Amino acid sequence: MGSVDDHRLRALLADTRTIAVVGLSPKPERPSFQVAHYLQAAGYRIIPVHPAVGEVLGEKAYHTLEEIPDGVDIVDVFRRSDQTPEVARSAVAIGARALWLQEGITNPEAEETAAKAGLLVFSDRCLLKEHRRLAGKS
Numbered sequence: 147m148g149s150v151d152d153h154r155l156r157a158l159l160a161d162t163r164t165i166a167v168v169g170l171s172p173k174p175e176r177p178s179f180q181v182a183h184y185l186q187a188a189g190y191r192i193i194p195v196h197p198a199v200g201e202v203l204g205e206k207a208y209h210t211l212e213e214i215p216d217g218v219d220i221v222d223v224f225r226r227s228d229q230t231p232e233v234a235r236s237a238v239a240i241g242a243r244a245l246w247l248q249e250g251i252t253n254p255e256a257e258e259t260a261a262k263a264g265l266l267v268f269s270d271r272c273l274l275k276e277h278r279r280l281a282g283k284s
Contacts, residue, residue, distance in 0.1 A: 150266050156280055158244055158266060162219040163191060165273075166211055166242070168233050169224035170194040172202045178224040179203075181248070181274040185222075188277060193218065211236040220244045222273050223251060230256035238263040246273050 167182045174180070179202070186192045186203055193214055194207035201207055208214050211221060211233070221237040223230055223246060230247060234256035237245045245260035246268040247253065260267045
């Protein structure tokens with residue numbers, strides 16, 4: 147799982163408009179904030195998903211993926227691996243196109259749930275690093 151070729155990844159990133167970031171911290175020193183800030187600067191709409199915050203990066207935060215009123219293309223996950231199966235089920239439920247588990251995060255159950263529903267699945271990969279790599283900005 148998680149072995150999407152560069153052609154499909156480029157197509158996904160080109161067609162993506164909205165990225166829900168599950169576990170997005172309002173603290174600038176946190177990787178979730180840094181990745182989301184980069185993606186927002188690259189032109190994507192970021193939707194924070196975090197039950198303990200009201201807003202991050204100027205965007206209203208939601209407690210769950212299901213509460214987001216607009217469509218989501220990619221669900222980018224900054225949660226412990228054992229919490230990702232629930233996130234994967236939610237990503238499927240909202241009709242996301244991809245489930246992205248950030249570096250250090252893997253979970254076969256979550257990956258299988260998303261893949262069986264037709265989502266592209268990325269595991270143990272950084273969305274910021276992949277975007278930079280494909281844009282030639284290593």
